[in-house]
Amino acid sequence: MTGTLILVRHGQSEWNLKNLFTGWRNPDLTEKGIEEARDTGKKLKAAGIVPDLYYTSALRRAQHTLDLMLEEMGIVDVTIVRHTALNERDYGDLAGLNKDDARAKWGEEQVHIWRRSYDVPPPGGESLKDTAARTLPYYEREILPALKDGKTVLVAAHGNSLRALVMAIEGLTSDEILAREIATGEPTVYKIGSDGSLAEKVVL
Numbered sequence: 396m397t398g399t400l401i402l403v404r405h406g407q408s409e410w411n412l413k414n415l416f417t418g419w420r421n422p423d424l425t426e427k428g429i430e431e432a433r434d435t436g437k438k439l440k441a442a443g444i445v446p447d448l449y450y451t452s453a454l455r456r457a458q459h460t461l462d463l464m465l466e467e468m469g470i471v472d473v474t475i476v477r478h479t480a481l482n483e484r485d486y487g488d489l490a491g492l493n494k495d496d497a498r499a500k501w502g503e504e505q506v507h508i509w510r511r512s513y514d515v516p517p518p519g520g521e522s523l524k525d526t527a528a529r530t531l532p533y534y535e536r537e538i539l540p541a542l543k544d545g546k547t548v549l550v551a552a553h554g555n556s557l558r559a560l561v562m563a564i565e566g567l568t569s570d571e572i573l574a575r576e577i578a579t580g581e582p583t584v585y586k587i588g589s590d591g592s593l594a595e596k597v598v599l
């Protein structure tokens with residue numbers, strides 16, 4: 396028996412469009428982001444996927460993405476679990492700053508280190524390692540047991556909280572995961588065996 400895990404990154408947010416560091420700040424989706432979320436829902440419906448369990452973060456852009464997907468999938472009256480463990484990496488003092496302005500101020504290399512190193516946090520914020528330290532135990536405690544039980548679980552979250560999950564599920568090194576960009580509108584479907592190991596991966 397295998398469980399099915401579907402990971403979805405939220406559609407484009409207002410701050411993605413404005414090129415601002417976002418983290419735990421709470422902008423909504425743009426029109427494009429709304430379309431991306433709807434298209435993702437259509438893809439899952441076309442693939443015949445009907446989840447048993449639904450998880451998202453405590454942030455509007457991921458919650459809205461999940462709501463729009465459910466609308467497209469014709470799914471109503473389900474319980475959605477929202478938890479800060481699935482939130483985007485906290486960008487600390489960088490949140491709300493323009494990414495190009497930050498490069499002009501601190502230099503390309505320093506900003507790249509803050510954005511894509513594994514264990515160097517931005518000032519006052521979380522590294523990917525810090526993010527994984529809250530996201531992974533939550534996954535192992537709340538989601539993995541259902542997958543081992545053969546359930547289908549849909550998770551709508553963020554670039555870096557999903558990176559933390561993908562790293563563990565696919566057994567990637569920190570260099571490999573940092574080179575991976577998690578795209579919006581491209582749900583990844585993982586088949587997970589009853590021992591918790593990865594059996595198959597499909598990008599829809």
Ligand SMILES: O=C(O)[C@@H](CO)OP(=O)(O)O
Pocket residue numbers: 411415416417418483484486510554555
């Ligand atoms: O600003 C953020 O919260 C994230 C995702 O948009 O940015 P980055 O690509 O730097 O991880």
